Amino acid sequence: MFTPSQHDVRRFFCEVFRKQQANEILTPLEAIARDWLVQHPEYADQLSDADAALAADYSVERGQANPFLHLSMHLSIAEQISIDQPPGIRAAFMGLAQRLGSEHDAHHQMMECLGEMIWNSQRSGLPPDGAAYIECIRRS
Template sequence: MFDPSRNDVRTFFCEAASKRTSGAPLTPLEAIAADWIAEHPEYADDLSDAERARSATYTAEGGRENPFLHLSMHLSISEQIAIDQPRGIKQAFELLSHRRGSAHAAQHEVMECLGRMLWESQRSGRPPDGEAYIDCVRRRATS
């Protein structure tokens, strides 16, 4: 199982950003990451220096969203949709994306559902509830 460290994740996104900027060849996963990086130009400075990125701290008190967590969630959701895992996420996402008129906006809403599922799992000590996650996305797609 793939279990990257915080530094691995930050290095990965910084390298994907650098390759995207320079036009260097990207691996398939880097290409997906680079597409999300392009959607978030506000993260350019965070991704421009891998050394600084590895030591950066993002706290709620600091008032800044963690760009690496945000991009990681985009990447995770993209992979979930591609393989329809948990089962039903692809259809629920497509419905939400159509309703919102934007895959990016839909991903942000799915991100809210994913974050809630993970928080509830951590709080309860139980495994993540994929059905509750899909239900959350479906509710957003039909409201």
């Protein structure tokens, strides 16, 4: 399993932003990331300076949203939907997107459920509960 560091993730998104701005060829994963960058133009300043991005502190105490965490969650959810893992997530996503009238808004609701599932797993010491994750999405 690939487990990138915080700096790896930040470098990845900054490099995708740079390549997108320069009209360079992107890998398939970079193209997916670019699509989310385009939907979040408010992150352009953070993405345009890789050195500042690597040094930035997005701790809860500072009260700033972490654009790299947000974009990473979009990528994770997009991958989950594309492979329907956990099973049923694609249908739950489609239902939520239809109810909300927006795939992007559905992703944002799913982020809450994903965060809850991860938090519960860390707190309990048990593996993530995919069924509870799907149920949370269906209730959203």
